[in-house]
Amino acid sequence: SYRTDVHAIECLQNNPNIELAMIENDIPDLSCNKLLVDNIGGAKQAVEYLIANGHRKIAYISGNPNKKVTMDRLNGYVQTMQAHGLEIKDEYIHHVSENILGYQCMEDILKSKEKPTAVFCWDDGVASYAVRACIDEGVSVPGEMSIMGFDNRRIFPQGYRGPDITTIEQPLYQIGKESIELLSKRLSDPNSVEPIRKIYPTRVIEKETVGNIG
16 A cells, blocks of 8 residues: 555665566556556446446445555546546445445445445455345345446355356456566576566456346
8 A cells, every 4th residue: 555565665675686576556666577457447447337237326435545456446437437427426435444344335325315326346345245235225236236346356255145246357367477477587587678567458247236227
């Protein structure tokens, strides 16, 4: 995060011979391999997908605002809503510090005066708790509420048994593989390969939690 990485950054700056690859972090003052996910673009894909399915009232549950990845996804949501001229009501944006708090946020969203038809969650863990809250409140997903996540997780917290969550996929296997290959080359001959900065695209994975209301 912006706050907790300070000491690590100082350590790396003072030890330039350490070979590393940064994943999901782009610190300008460090010269190293940087493998980044297009989180802004991924969030835009999610909102565009919801809009294509007829949704205009879209809420967002965000994560820790001290993390760059969190703010990138929030910015992607906001930019896409604004680009389509869609209103972002105060009660449509929530922040959580833990996945489980997505449950309470979803309960609050369901009590909104002008209830949204879809909720985009900053990650799949939060989305899983949002789905649980809907189920417990007797709200059908996706019949009465559509929910979308981010990350395409395979394992969910606390034995999730709801519908498969429509989400945004990151190429995590490819990022992991390429980070090892880059580090291996640099360790073999530090002067043979210049550090790279690569941004990986995301894609929508259609599953069971987004309905078409168009």
